[in-house]
């Protein structure tokens with residue numbers, strides 16, 4: 001479950017591509033269409049935030065899904081139910097909510113209503129594993145935070161017998177995970193950046209000191225899915241998000257050029273698994 005288009009590719013692209021290729025049933029739930037987000041390339045400067053940008057980003061999401069081999073992807077509550085809340089910059093460099101947001105912004109969504117929208121999807125698809133953000137939303141984007149809350153709440157409600165039976169038969173998710181970045185991968189990215197003269201990125205990150213919220217000590221990462229053969233899918237999917245991703249930018253190059261990197265996850269709830277693991281489903285019984 002992701003807040004807006006491109007996060008499915010940037011933080012879980014290889015993971016989605018891998019499980020689709022291995023024949024797992026994968027569903028992507030996107031909460032907003034990123035219609036308040038930054039428009040990166042000059043050639044799309046005519047797109048203005050709002051409905052036009054939403055429709056453009058939905059097209060990009062279709063292309064990214066194709067690149068990942070993903071066929072089942074939906075928007076929470078249906079297209080246009082929740083809008084991008086935008087973000088402001090906090091003094092410490094993380095993101096935070098804007099002072100003013102619209103009534104339909106995801107940040108202002110009623111938590112129960114939004115969770116029930118996800119409960120109907122959970123009870124229909126019956127996933128063993130659900131992935132979303134950590135409580136801080138990786139770097140603080142309000143819609144990431146909201147996605148975390150909605151996912152966490154919905155996974156509780158979904159399993160309760162006799163609760164809202166009109167939304168489907170109860171379903172208990174075996175594991176929930178938070179996306180993160182492992183400190184070992186970040187060390188690789190930072191040293192590669194330095195070696196290539198890129199000083200604008202992560203220059204002030206000290207991996208031996210207190211870590212920023214988007215980085216987790218590698219020993220606390222529960223599952224790391226290597227990019228491996230699915231790195232190409234991830235690159236193709238990110239490239240599809242042309243309105244917000246410039247693949248010539250060192251930030252994206254570093255995230256995708258280094259073959260040894262992986263996508264990292266922390267086990268939030270559910271069945272423990274061997275540590276470290278490379279499989280979100282390790283030890284779970286296959287279901288039909």
Ligand SMILES: [Zn+2]
Pocket residue numbers: 003004007141144
């Ligand atoms: Zn995001």
